[in-house]
Amino acid sequence: MLGNAYRQEQEEAAFIDDMFLHGVRGIIVAASDIRQTHFVRAAERGMKIVSYDSPFAEPMATDTRLFDSVSMDNIAAGRLAAQHLLERGCRHIVFATEATLTVGRSHKIDGFLSALGHSLSERQRVIEGKATSAYGDTEMFELGLTLAPRVLALAPRPDGIVAINDALGIGLMVGLRAAGVQVPADISVIGIDNIALAGLAEPGLTSIGPPLAEMAQLMVERLIGRINNDSQPPRRVSLPADGHQPALGQSRRLIR
Numbered sequence: 169m170l171g172n173a174y175r176q177e178q179e180e181a182a183f184i185d186d187m188f189l190h191g192v193r194g195i196i197v198a199a200s201d202i203r204q205t206h207f208v209r210a211a212e213r214g215m216k217i218v219s220y221d222s223p224f225a226e227p228m229a230t231d232t233r234l235f236d237s238v239s240m241d242n243i244a245a246g247r248l249a250a251q252h253l254l255e256r257g258c259r260h261i262v263f264a265t266e267a268t269l270t271v272g273r274s275h276k277i278d279g280f281l282s283a284l285g286h287s288l289s290e291r292q293r294v295i296e297g298k299a300t301s302a303y304g305d306t307e308m309f310e311l312g313l314t315l316a317p318r319v320l321a322l323a324p325r326p327d328g329i330v331a332i333n334d335a336l337g338i339g340l341m342v343g344l345r346a347a348g349v350q351v352p353a354d355i356s357v358i359g360i361d362n363i364a365l366a367g368l369a370e371p372g373l374t375s376i377g378p379p380l381a382e383m384a385q386l387m388v389e390r391l392i393g394r395i396n397n398d399s400q401p402p403r404r405v406s407l408p409a410d411g412h413q414p415a416l417g418q419s420r421r422l423i424r
Contacts, residue, residue: 175199175305181206184215194391196220201270202235211235216394218387221272221378236390237404240378242272242360245409246279249330249358249376254283258328258356264315264340265332266308267296273332276360280330293326295319308332312339319355320347327355334359334366337373362410377410 169192173179180199184206187195194216197207202219211217211234218236246263253261263280265273277294297315299307312331319326319340331337337359341351351357351371359366362377386405394400 174301177204177206180204184210188213188215194218194395196387196391198222202237208234216391218391220383220387222270233402236387236394236402238383238387238390239272239406240383241406241408242275243279243282245360245376245378246276246281246330247283248279248409249276249360250280250283252358252374252376253328253330253356256328256356260324260326261328261330262293262295262319262322262326263330263332264295264297264312264319264336266311266336267298276332293322295322308335309339309342312336312341313343316340316343316347320344320349325355329355329357331357331359334361334363334373334375337375338365338369341369341371341373379407379410382407 169187169190171183171186173183184195188210193214195210196218198220199207199222202217202222207217216236217234218238221239221242222237250261250263261284263277265277269277280294295315295318297311297318299311301307312335315336316339319329329337329340331340337357341357344351344355344357349355357373359373359375362375366373366375386407390403390405394402
């Protein structure tokens with residue numbers, strides 16, 4: 169069964185109740201905060217829960233022992249994205265994101281800032297925009313469009329942008345192109361997702377990708393294992409970005 173509550177707490181709680189009524193014993197959850205009360209209560213009622221790409225902000229917190237967590241190393245992903253631009257000559261790099269920070273988003277920013285902290289680039293900058301929905305998941309392309317003029321208004325003008333995800337990165341590229349800016353000749357852009365649409369953008373978006381196949385297999389194995397063995401303790405697993413290298417689109421400048 170598949171359900172989408174768009175990160176709305178009431179809808180999430182209602183969906184979990186429906187799962188209990190249907191006899192479901194385990195769920196994989198992609199939520200902004202797995203420690204919400206309805207998830208904790210579901211686990212206490214016996215539901216086995218694996219959290220996708222939502223690492224716990226406080227790994228030692230008592231309630232985190234109720235859940236498994238499988239995520240990409242988001243700190244490393246943010247760092248890799250920044251390093252990739254630095255290696256291609258970018259020196260004025262910004263990070264573009266939706267303003268509502270989840271743990272995963274915060275970790276990506278932390279990695280980005282750590283890379284710039286050891287470079288000769290300008291002072292690190294994070295450009296935020298606010299979506300109308302709670303977390304902006306369905307508005308990232310539009311948010312990228314609106315952030316493009318703000319990026320161009322910065323002094324010195326950035327020559328590299330790390331986008332929180334590919335949809336925002338694609339929106340940025342469209343917004344930059346509408347302003348007469350060439351990507352990547354004038355500004356390089358890299359995302360963190362590696363979604364299929366990244367390759368269809370013009371130019372193709374370079375992106376850091378999570379190891380989705382490995383993550384999916386591990387989440388299913390953890391869920392089945394805990395359903396079959398109630399004494400099996402939950403685990404927190406962080407996997408490296410896929411291949412430690414970005415998917416190479418054409419949105420970043422070539423090394424000359």
